[in-house]
Structure formats: C-alpha cells, structure tokens
Amino acid sequence: xxxxxxxxxxxxxxxxxxxxxxxxxxxxxxxxxxxxxxxxxxxxxxxxxxxxxxxxxxxxxxxxxxxxxxxxxxxxxxxxxxxxxxxxxxxxxxxxxxxxxxxxxxxxxxxxxxxxxxxxxxxxxxxxxxxxxxxxxxxxxxxxxxxxxxxxxxxxxxxxxxxxxxxxxxxxxxxxxxxxxxxxxxxxxxxxxxxxxxxxxxxxxxxxxxxxxxxxxxxxxxxxxxxxxxxxxxxxxxxxxxxxxxxxxxxxxxxxxxxxx
Amino acid sequence: xxxxxxxxxxxxxxxxxxxxxxxxxxxxxxxxxxxxxxxxxxxxxxxxxxxxxxxxxxxxxxxxxxxxxxxxxxxxxxxxxxxxxxxxxxxxxxxxxxxxxxxxxxxxxxxxxxxxxxxxxxxxxxxxxxxxxxxxxxxxxxxxxxxxxxxxxxxxxxxxxxxxxxxxxxxxxxxxxxxxxxxxxxxxxxxxxxxxxxxxxxxxxxxxxxxxxxxxxxxxxxxxxxxxxxxxxxxxxxxxxxxxxxxxxxxxxxxxxxxxxxxxxxxxxxxxxxxxxxxx
Numbered sequence: 001x002x003x004x005x006x007x008x009x010x011x012x013x014x015x016x017x018x019x020x021x022x023x024x025x026x027x028x029x030x031x032x033x034x035x036x037x038x039x040x041x042x043x044x045x046x047x048x049x050x051x052x053x054x055x056x057x058x059x060x061x062x063x064x065x066x067x068x069x070x071x072x073x074x075x076x077x078x079x080x081x082x083x084x085x086x087x088x089x090x091x092x093x094x095x096x097x098x099x100x101x102x103x104x105x106x107x108x109x110x111x112x113x114x115x116x117x118x119x120x121x122x123x124x125x126x127x128x129x130x131x132x133x134x135x136x137x138x139x140x141x142x143x144x145x146x147x148x149x150x151x152x153x154x155x156x157x158x159x160x161x162x163x164x165x166x167x168x169x170x171x172x173x174x175x176x177x178x179x180x181x182x183x184x185x186x187x188x189x190x191x192x193x194x195x196x197x198x199x200x201x202x203x204x205x206x207x208x209x210x211x212x213x214x215x216x217x218x219x220x221x222x223x224x225x226x227x228x229x230x231x232x233x234x235x236x237x238x239x240x241x242x243x244x245x246x247x248x249x250x251x252x253x254x255x256x257x258x259x260x261x
Numbered sequence: 262x263x264x265x266x267x268x269x270x271x272x273x274x275x276x277x278x279x280x281x282x283x284x285x286x287x288x289x290x291x292x293x294x295x296x297x298x299x300x301x302x303x304x305x306x307x308x309x310x311x312x313x314x315x316x317x318x319x320x321x322x323x324x325x326x327x328x329x330x331x332x333x334x335x336x337x338x339x340x341x342x343x344x345x346x347x348x349x350x351x352x353x354x355x356x357x358x359x360x361x362x363x364x365x366x367x368x369x370x371x372x373x374x375x376x377x378x379x380x381x382x383x384x385x386x387x388x389x390x391x392x393x394x395x396x397x398x399x400x401x402x403x404x405x406x407x408x409x410x411x412x413x414x415x416x417x418x419x420x421x422x423x424x425x426x427x428x429x430x431x432x433x434x435x436x437x438x439x440x441x442x443x444x445x446x447x448x449x450x451x452x453x454x455x456x457x458x459x460x461x462x463x464x465x466x467x468x469x470x471x472x473x474x475x476x477x478x479x480x481x482x483x484x485x486x487x488x489x490x491x492x493x494x495x496x497x498x499x500x501x502x503x504x505x506x507x508x509x510x511x512x513x514x515x516x517x518x519x520x521x522x523x524x525x526x527x528x529x530x531x532x533x534x535x536x537x538x539x540x541x
Contacts, residue, residue, distance in 0.1 A: 129359070130359040130363075162356070162399075162400065165400075166353050166401060169401070211351075211353070211354045214354035214355065215354050217317065217347075217349070218354065218355035219367075220342075221317075222357075222367055222419065223372055224371045229373050230370045230371055230373060231375060231379065232370065233383070234363060234366075235376070
C-alpha cells in the first residue's frame with residue numbers, strides 16, 4: 001500500500017508548489033466526473049499518464065502499490081456490468097445479460113475511481129506531509145475572518161505529524177516490554193488480544209502527556225507565545241508554471257462542462 | 262553587563278500541595294563564562310531550582326534570584342528568557358520542527374526575525390554543532406546524540422548568555438556524551454557562555470569550574486570539582502556514584518598500594534599505575 005506515503009525526489013512534479021498540486025488534484029478529480037465519453041476520458045487518462053511519467057516514479061512500484069484499490073474498483077465495475085438491465089442487449093450467456101448501458105456505466109465507474117486513486121496517490125507520493133500541512137494551512141487562511149486560529153492549527157498539525165514516527169517507535173518498545181512480561185498479545189483469542197492492548201495504551205498515554213509537558217516547556221523557553229507575529233522559515237514559492245497548470249485545468253473543466261452531453 | 266550571570270540569595274521554595282519546603286535557604290552565585298554543575302539525588306530540588314532560575318516557576322519566597330542583575334519574576338519573564346537557553350533530558354521531547362533546520366528556526370520564527378537573517382543564523386548554529394550536513398533530515402533518522410546537538414543549535418541560534426543543561430547527557434551513550442560535552446566546552450569559550458548543568462555524570466563535573474551538591478533542599482557542599490570529588494564517603498551518602506578512579510584507588514589501597522590522594526582524571530591514574538608497575 002503506497003497511498004499516503006512520500007517518496008522524495010527532484011522531478012518537475014516534486015518541485016511544483018504544494019498548493020498548486022492540491023488544487024490541481026482536486027480539479028482533475030472534478031473534471032473526471034464531467035468526462036463521460038471516450039475522447040474526454042482518453043484525454044484525462046493521457047494527462048494522468050504524463051504526470052506519472054514526469055514524476056519519475058517507477059511504474060511497477062506505483063501500480064503494485066495501488067493494485068488493491070484497482071482490484072476493488074474493478075470488482076465494483078463488474079457488479080454494475082452484471083446487474084444493469086436497461087439499454088440494448090449486447091449478448092447474453094444463460095441468465096447473464098450484458099447491456100450497452102451496463103457496459104457504459106461499468107467502464108465509467110472504473111475510469112473515474114481509478115483516476116481519483118491514481119491522482120491522490122501521485123499527490124501524496126510527490127508531496128511531503130509537511131508540505132501538505134503548509135498547503136492546507138495556506139488554503140484555510142480565509143477562515144481567519146471567523147476568528148479561527150489558523151496559525152496555531154497549522155503548527156499543531158505539523159507537530160502532530162512530526163511525532164507520528166516517534167510514537168510508533170514507542171508503541172513497538174512498549175509492546176516488546178509487555179510481551180517480555182508475558183502479555184497475551186500473540187494469543188489467538190480475540191478477547192485476550194483486546195485486553196492485552198490496554199497495558200500498551202496506558203503507558204503510551206501517560207508518556208504522551210509527559211512528552212507534551214516537556215515540549216511545552218521547551219517551546220516556551222524558545223520564545224513561543226502564540227501563532228501570531230511569527231515569521232516563517234519554510235516558504236512556498238508560487239511560480240508562473242503553477243498558474244499555467246491551474247489555468248489549463250480550469251479550461252478543461254469549462255470545456256468538458258460545455259460539451260457534456 | 263554585570264559579571265554575575267546568576268545570583269541567588271536566601272532562596273526557599275515550597276510547592277502549594279507540599280507541607281515541606283523543597284528548597285531551603287539556597288545561596289549561590291555564578292560568574293559570567295563559568296561552568297557550574299549541580300549534583301543531587303532525584304527529587305531533592307535541583308529541577309525546582311532550575312525552573313525558578315529560568316522563571317518557569319514563580320518565586321514566592323523572600324529570597325531573590327537575579328540573572329545579570331535583573332530580578333527574575335513574572336514581569337521580567339520575557340527579557341529573562343532572552344538570556345537563557347535550555348537543553349533538556351529527553352532528546353525527542355524538545356524537537357519541535359519537522360526537520361533539523363526547521364527546528365533550529367523555530368525560536369527565530371517566534372522572535373519574528375526576518376527570513377534572510379534566519380537562514381544565516383540557522384546555518385551558522387548548525388555549523389557550530391557540526392550538524393550542517395543533516396539540515397534537511399527528519400528527527401527520527403537521527404541518533405540521540407545528534408538530536409541533542411540540534412537542541413543545542415536551536416538554543417545557540419537565539420544567542421543566549423546562559424545555557425542550562427538539564428541532565429542533557431543522561432540519555433546518551435558514553436561516546437555521544439563525551440562529544441556533546443566537548444562541544445559545549447568549545448562553544449562556551451567561543452561565545453563566553455555561562456553553563457549551568459544538572460548532572461550525575463562525573464565527566465561533566467570534571468569539566469566544570471564550580472560544583473554544588475544539593476540534598477534535601479539544602480546546599481551541602483560547594484567548591485571546585487577536584488575538592489568535591491575527593492569526598493567519596495559524602496558523595497556516596499548523597500546517592501551519587503563514586504568516580505571510577507576513586508574506586509580503583511580504594512581497591513589498590515586495600516592491596517597495600519598507595520596512590521596520592523588528590524583527584525585526577527582516568528588517564529592520569531592510568532599513567533600513575535604504569536609508572537608504579539614499571540618500578541616493580
């Protein structure tokens with residue numbers, strides 16, 4: 001499973017502004033719902049393939065990673081193919097009737113959902129967690145007028161992301177320690193397994209509270225008071241190419257919107 | 262600026278929920294640029310003392326705490342903080358940023374420092390702690406010793422006059438500990454920083470100019486490391502580990518071999534033993 005993972009690199013796609021990538025990914029998914037004929041679907045499919053090639057992510061690695069999703073989507077599409085009864089009959093084998101309508105919605109379902117998965121995976125593969133949180137933080141900035149403490153939310157988010165690996169490490173240490181004390185974590189009985197989770201969660205919880213306290217002291221000593229009036233070390237640079245990509249996608253959106261049958 | 266980095270007079274402290282005083286009439290003064298080690302058992306008031314000195318706890322007693330002649334209290338907290346940088350025990354719990362350079366920049370961001378200057382200061386702080394090639398690394402790819410170096414850089418970037426090491430080496434392996442101490446020593450002489458270290462570590466004590474022992478909230482001993490480290494019976498009664506060289510000397514004494522009774526480093530004791538051996 002590679003959805004949500006980040007593979008560092010220096011491709012054109014990696015270097016795009018994360019805000020651009022977030023908006024573009026959303027736009028492509030919206031456009032895919034307007035593209036309901038072979039030609040427009042082909043255009044979008046080619047765009048996706050182009051992005052994938054430019055991102056320099058290994059094709060085999062990529063498709064292996066999303067294989068599970070593709071199989072699930074294909075399964076759904078086949079069900080639609082079998083159970084849609086309206087429209088012209090193409091052929092039938094015994095009780096199974098394949099109709100033109102069924103074929104159409106099955107292929108559309110497969111196309112739209114695979115495209116969404118491919119685009120979303122490409123986004124996370126080429127954009128680090130911290131870039132995503134910066135981009136989200138920027139895009140929710142208008143919410144400041146509702147007195148939402150956007151800067152604090154973004155800082156909290158980035159600290160939370162930073163501590164995920166640390167906490168995973170801690171969970172594995174604690175569960176090793178509990179196993180050494182004869183915990184029934186490896187037991188077959190589900191009830192025993194659930195019971196064995198409590199002695200892992202409790203130390204984790206206590207350690208996290210202690211960690212939070214230490215972190216707060218460290219932050220205060222380094223001059224943190226609140227999110228306001230802070231300058232930014234990490235910046236995002238919006239370039240002309242980012243604008244061009246958004247404009248191109250908007251054009252496609254409008255074009256497909258108008259020509260939609 | 263005054264020559265006294267820290268001056269504590271007649272300080273007592275009691276937590277609200279406690280009936281007993283945690284600190285009793287502490288007097289202490291540290292000159293600018295010196296290294297003070299504070300030794301004591303766990304739970305005997307050293308962390309309280311440090312928190313009071315940094316203004317993280319409110320001093321409710323009649324005693325006074327001064328940092329460069331400025332009284333430490335709630336009103337002065339902002340300017341007191343400017344003088345002090347703290348490195349804590351657990352390397353993970355003080356790493357705020359997603360990468361090394363972001364972490365060093367965190368304190369600078371808080372002070373609204375302009376970005377170009379920020380980049381310069383982050384770079385120079387990372388060079389000072391020899392971590393510049395790790396600038397883009399994430400914390401979970403670093404060793405404990407490396408994380409403490411980053412913590413030191415984060416503090417250094419804010420250009421403090423006093424660095425407090427709150428058992429900063431206690432979670433490190435001997436090698437990491439040694440190199441961190443060496444680094445602090447180098448930076449101290451380079452930037453004329455005063456170092457206040459809470460520690461159980463003999464190496465750390467050896468490096469300092471001045472040592473105090475606190476037990477049961479009271480100051481029990483004060484002096485130069487060589488003087489303090491001779492008092493092994495007393496050290497033991499404070500629950501502290503007796504230096505290795507001391508133990509060697511004691512065992513040799515029991516075997517009828519007498520080495521001179523002044524405290525020296527491991528290498529010097531080893532040399533003495535070599536000389537003794539070659540005379541045999």
